[in-house]
Amino acid sequence: MRATQFYTPTLRQAPAEAEIASHRLLLRGGFIRPLAAGIFSFEPLGLRVLRKIENIIRSEMNAAGALEVLLPVLNPRELWERSGRWATFQPEPFKLQDKSGREFCLGPTHEEAITDLVARDVNSYRQLPLTLYQIQVKFRDEMRPRGGLIRVKEFLMKDAYSFDVDEAGLDRSYEAMYHAYVRIFERLKLPVMIVEAEAGSIGGHETREFMLLCEAGEDTVFSCDNCDYASNAECATSRPPQPRADTPAPGAPQLVPTPGAATIEAVSQFLNVAPSQLVKTLLYKADAQFVAALVRGDRELNETKLQRALRVSELRMATAEEVQQLSGAAVGFAGPVGLPDSVKVIADHEIHAMGDFVVGANQDDAHLVGVEVGRDFQVDTWADLRMVADGDPCPRCATGRLRAHRAIELGHVFKLGTSYAQSLGALYLDEDGNRHPMVMGCYGIGVSRCMAAVVEQYHDENGIIWPMSVAPFQVVILLLDPNDSALAELADTLAGQLQAQGLEVLIDDRDERPGPKFKDADLIGYPLHVVLGKKAATEGLVEVRRRCDAAEKVVPTDQVVSTVLELAEDAV
RNA sequence: CGGGGCGUGGCGCAGCUUGGUUAGCGCGUUUGACUGGGGGUCAAAAGGUCGCCGGUUCAAAUCCGGCCGCCCCGACCA
CATH class of the missing domain: 3.30.930.10 (Bira Bifunctional Protein; Domain 2)
Structure with missing residues (x-):
């Protein structure tokens, strides 16, 4: 072509x-x-x-x-x-x-x-x-x-x-x-x-x-x-942490005012505790029932996991009105302590390892601190509910870490x-x-x-680097001087020989200067470039170059085909 | 759909803040000549309803309103 x-x-x-x-x-x-x-x-x-x-x-x-x-x-x-x-x-x-x-x-x-x-x-x-x-x-x-x-x-x-x-x-x-x-x-x-x-x-x-x-x-x-x-x-999923071995000391959580602090970040700042010491309580409507899903404050709930754990077909977050009704507070202040019995509590495994944490108090502008699972509230179901994070322990092997x-x-x-x-x-x-x-x-x-x-996988600053298997043509012959009829003839001959070897060849015979031809060949990304220029006309030498690593050989015309095949061996 | 950015000859952009000649620049394109190893040189030329509609004004690419299109970030999937 x-x-x-x-x-x-x-x-x-x-x-x-x-x-x-x-x-x-x-x-x-x-x-x-x-x-x-x-x-x-x-x-x-x-x-x-x-x-x-x-x-x-x-x-x-x-x-x-x-x-x-x-x-x-x-x-x-x-x-x-x-x-x-x-x-x-x-x-x-x-x-x-x-x-x-x-x-x-x-x-x-x-x-x-x-x-x-x-x-x-x-x-x-x-x-x-x-x-x-x-x-x-x-x-x-x-x-x-x-x-x-x-x-x-x-x-x-x-x-x-x-x-x-x-x-x-x-x-x-x-x-x-x-x-x-x-x-x-x-x-x-x-x-x-x-x-x-x-x-x-x-x-x-x-x-x-x-x-x-x-x-x-x-x-x-x-x-x-x-x-x-x-x-x-x-x-x-990631490997859940070991549940706490000790039982929490007797006592009760303390109510603390947290005016306007309706997000994990705000509560964390206001009380000066790390988000990982908070428990996020998310209210959902799961089929006909309401549930409270608990994840650590710095974690993100995975709704698909929640849906699977609950085995329900419909799941959506509770509306602001429903939150108000169930928790008695505005969105941002719900917590597992003192929710109506009708609300099922499902918690991520990680909560099992926590103690002395902070939750919403189910009243406006207030949170509970010093909360303990089992002592202050009960969990109906434990499950893997959270999005995995970079660095989490592998669920399958003992020592691996998960990377995102x-x-x-x-x-x-x-x-x-x-x-x-x-x-x-x-x-x-x-x-x-x-x-x-x-x-x-x-x-x-x-x-x-x-x-x-x-x-995405195969390119550099100059353009695409097509693997041989999908390249639009595997070989481009750059005819640097289209007015040189002897070279044009050589290009045709070489193209024919290469095609006989099962390669697809494009001859760049456009009336362009060498610059644009080289640039286009790199940009379009043909895996192999055969350059017919002055050296070919005067000394019978042809340059064969591989796009992927710029490997290059200068050979006499009768070795072009073998050289192309040789370079093709290790092309991508 | 929410948030952000952009829209000016084929491509990339300037001009817009502060309205006022004939709307510029680079590249590309066309014709001719030279040139022929990494986007060349010279000469000539073509090519624009400044996204669209409306408003303000003596006057709008420029100001205001609406709409449309394109790109990027978030909720879906190959």
């Missing part, structure tokens, strides 16, 4: 809107262009990369025995009503009507469509297991798109769904997908961390996320510095169970003629997001 017949609209300066590296460099390099907030076009270069990523994913899916399908973007409302997600899916899907008023949504995910497809044609255990996948655009009305391709309203996703007769079958399908994912990210050269994750609302279990540690990411993960424990912050990292979520594997199969009628008959719902798993990879992730 010749640059004069291709299209590489690079930008000398990055558009002001781009902040993170991948966004900036993908724009500058002419890979993507914005159409609106969170909506991007892919230029020829960008599409080539996207297709490379797709094909890696496709080949590993196929190798794992999955079959490719293509489901409609347009999903009828009735289908989503059957799964119960028409009204509840978050963020709310894009919804539209045809001219006769039938309602549709633009598929934000395809459990409904795939389950319906399978339900129509699969009836027997003999047809299972079955894993289907597609690589297709998804639409999500994100509250806020951000970071170029990191979070967008329209994106390319690989989504796979497995159907099995039982849990054991699901385990096998899940394993196959899991290992395919490991290979996919190896081939994409993305060193992912596989972390435990929250299963989500639809009765799933056993879920792992494939995360790239990266400051531009939106997630926080915790990993142990000693063992292999790793978890998304949303469900990370920012990360981009690239893939998610997930055992779904039978909920969709049941609601959408994906049933099969077993050997004995009994009808059962299929047991499902689902497996997603953000394809366009992976493209951004690769750039």
Whole structure:
């Protein structure tokens, strides 16, 4: 391919809107262009990369025995009503009507469509297991798109769904997908961390996320510095401290005035005690009941954990009026001592290790000091309720500490169970003629997001450094003087020889001076650069350079191909 | 949706505080010439309803109000 017949609209300066590296460099390099907030076009270069990523994913899916399908973007409302997600899916899907008023949504995910497809044609255990996948655009009305391709309203996703007769079958399908994912990210050269994750609302279990540690990411993960424990912050746990061995001395808490001090920080300052000596009391409405959730003052409550611990389906914070009613005080002064019996008290394990602490007094502008669990109030349930913090002890090994990292979520594997199969009628008959719902798993990879992730992982101040496996072209031939017809001919010859070796080659034959050609080659990030300049014309010497580490060799023309192959060996 | 920032030729910006000629600069683009190893030089040229609507004023890029768009920070997810 010749640059004069291709299209590489690079930008000398990055558009002001781009902040993170991948966004900036993908724009500058002419890979993507914005159409609106969170909506991007892919230029020829960008599409080539996207297709490379797709094909890696496709080949590993196929190798794992999955079959490719293509489901409609347009999903009828009735289908989503059957799964119960028409009204509840978050963020709310894009919804539209045809001219006769039938309602549709633009598929934000395809459990409904795939389950319906399978339900129509699969009836027997003999047809299972079955894993289907597609690589297709998804639409999500994100509250806020951000970071170029990191979070967008329209994106390319690989989504796979497995159907099995039982849990054991699901385990096998899940394993196959899991290992395919490991290979996919190896081939994409993305060193992912596989972390435990929250299963989500639809009765799933056993879920792992494939995360790239990266400051531009939106997630926080915790990993142990000693063992292999790793978890998304949303469900990370830490080893609870030993409960206190001694029993508190007899006595009673003291009421102290704390006018206007309605936050942990304010109380801590006012009483001159550390936030870790306070206990935060948070009132929630859990289904029909009110609960008081207790965490140490310097900790953050994890609502998902609270919901799980309580085994309720609906959980929300109590309103200011409800707080007033239950505690007899304004928000900020609730405490576990003297709450109505109807309010269940659930406390984080850490409270067990505390003594002589401070809580709200359940009256305006006052707190209790010198409070003791067991003596002054009772806890109904002990549970892990708090967000893990950097430096917490590992829940799995004896000595490790948990470390927080920012990360981009690239893939998610997930055992779904039978909920969709049941609601959408994906049933099969077993050997004995009994009808059962299929047991499902689902497996997603953000394809366009992976493209951004690769750039985040592989770039320098000059531009992108594409791994060989996803580069738009693996080799660029820089024809420094396009008017030198002998060199132009040499470029064609070399390109042909390199292509015969299975490499994709772009000849930069634009009528530009050398400067812009070098700059663009670095910016666009071709892994290997072949430079045809004065030395080639006069001495027959060609420079071959590797983008990732600037390794460089000057060789006679007949050794160019072997040198390129040699340098390619150790390219990213 | 809450908070913050921005909106001026394709890109990056200045001008706005203190209203007043023909709205500037760098880059890019076009044409010609030279040049040809890290964004080159010279010459000529094209390209702008200053985001939109309204208001104040003799006069608005500039002041006021509303709206729209884009980016960043928070609640969701691949």
